[in-house]
């Protein structure tokens with residue numbers, strides 16, 4: 559290997575490492591994570607997969623039934639004191655903006671706290687957030703499986719001073735899905751106008 563080839567090989571390795579680091583950072587964005595104005599383009603990435611969960615009416619639903627068209631999915635929990643309410647409100651606002659542009663997108667909330675997020679609790683939450691919101695829970699194993707499929711990180715944190723007893727640390731990405739797979743991800747506290755614009759741009763190319 560001559561020097562030029564060696565330099566090219568090293569540059570390639572650095573590029574791959576930077577890419578991997580960027581994806582890792584994007585997937586591990588936490589409640590305190592950085593806010594970026596940019597959507598994350600993940601077309602073709604292995605994110606998502608089949609699931610069966612329980613909706614806010616107590617009905618068992620499959621991923622094919624839930625993602626039957628353009629769908630935005632957020633993983634969180636209804637007792638979340640800070641980021642979830644903001645991000646779910648962003649998703650709801652983006653859905654309303656997309657309605658006005660003629661794109662019907664379904665907002666979906668999947669809990670990472672199935673112990674407390676019963677269908678009844680999710681019904682109350684979904685009704686407050688958006689009239690078309692589908693909110694999903696399941697057994698601990700079902701939630702773990704769907705979180706793994708979407709590369710969602712979550713962890714219970716016991717806190718002495720919390721009235722509810724514990725918090726959940728969790729990643730805060732919003733996933734834009736179509737029935738055949740993922741189209742994009744958005745960071746936490748993403749501007750709803752930009753989320754709607756990005757989704758509309760992708761849908762108009764479909």
Ligand code: NI
Nearest residue numbers: 634638641642
């Ligand atoms: Ni949260």
